[in-house]
Amino acid sequence: MFTGIIETTGRVVGVVKEESNVHFEIESIIAPELKIDQSVAHNGVCLTVTAIHEQRYTVTAINETLLKTNLGELKKGDLINLERCVPMNGRFDGHVVQGHVDQIGKVVKVEEQHGSWLFTFEYDPSTGNVTVEKGSICINGTSLTCFNSKDNGFSVAIIPYTFEHTNFKQLKEGDTVNLEFDIIGKYVQRLLQRKD
Template sequence: MFTGIIETIGKVISIQKEGSNIHYTIHSSISNQLKIDQSVAHNGVCLTVVALDENTHTVTAVDETLRKTNLKTLSEGQIVNLERCMIANDRLDGHIVQGHVDQTATCTGKETLDGSWIFDFEYDASLGNITVEKGSICINGVSLTCFKSGDNHFSVTIIPYTMEHTNFHELNTGDEVNLEFDIIGKYVSKLLNKG
């Protein structure tokens, strides 16, 4: 379980393909605090730490994960948003995030305002996921609030702190992002569509 509050960013330093799996080695400020078998969200994708070295950790993405997320587009030198799992007795500053990406979206617009940025996203609505006005969405692991919510699109506002401390500062129009829709909204939608 995660909160969508990014702890730090990490840099991809190695990508190794093995069968249909890909092993990513990440250099970050929290890598030396991790343990083998620990869950860490990478761009919102919950992955298990399989190897450690000084200031790096390695995780493995299987075919199912690669097909549903933007991890397949990562290259050496790119940065990823990192969050360790939530501590049960801590504040839930973002929203309930499982680290299970539902689908990807495309950034369709980026507007610089006086002190913030608006990003627009479009996704395939045929998969049954929805956003609601002022509802929660997790983009590349970042807990955010939707507005201009439509059938297959929505917008978010990014404050300077988030822009500087996540990979949003590298995000441009046309880029693919990971989306995890609100878990409570998914359950309500499923219950309403039953029968």
């Protein structure tokens, strides 16, 4: 389980295809602290560490993951948001994040607002995912509060710290992002669908 509080970023230094899978080599300051078989969220996608070498480590994404997330678009040099699982005795500063991306969204607008940034996203509403005003959303692994919530989109405000310490600083209009919708909202929606 994760909280959506990004620990650090990593840089993609290797992308190797093997049949329908892709192995990503990531360079990060947390690499020496990782263990083989450990789960780490990469842009919000929970992946298992398969190899570690000094400041670099490797994870593998299967075809299903590549189809449902933006990981298939990663290339050498890209920044990726990283979060290790929350320790049982740690603070829970974000919200409950599973590391299971529901779908991708698209950046439709980026506005600088005197020291902060307003990002607006759209997503395909046919999947049944919903946001609520002032509810939680996980974007590329980052726990955020959404507003201007509508059937196919929402906005978030990004403070300077988050902008500088995540890959939000590289996002531009047209880019895709990983979206994990609030787990409580997903359960409520499922229960309401059963009543229909």
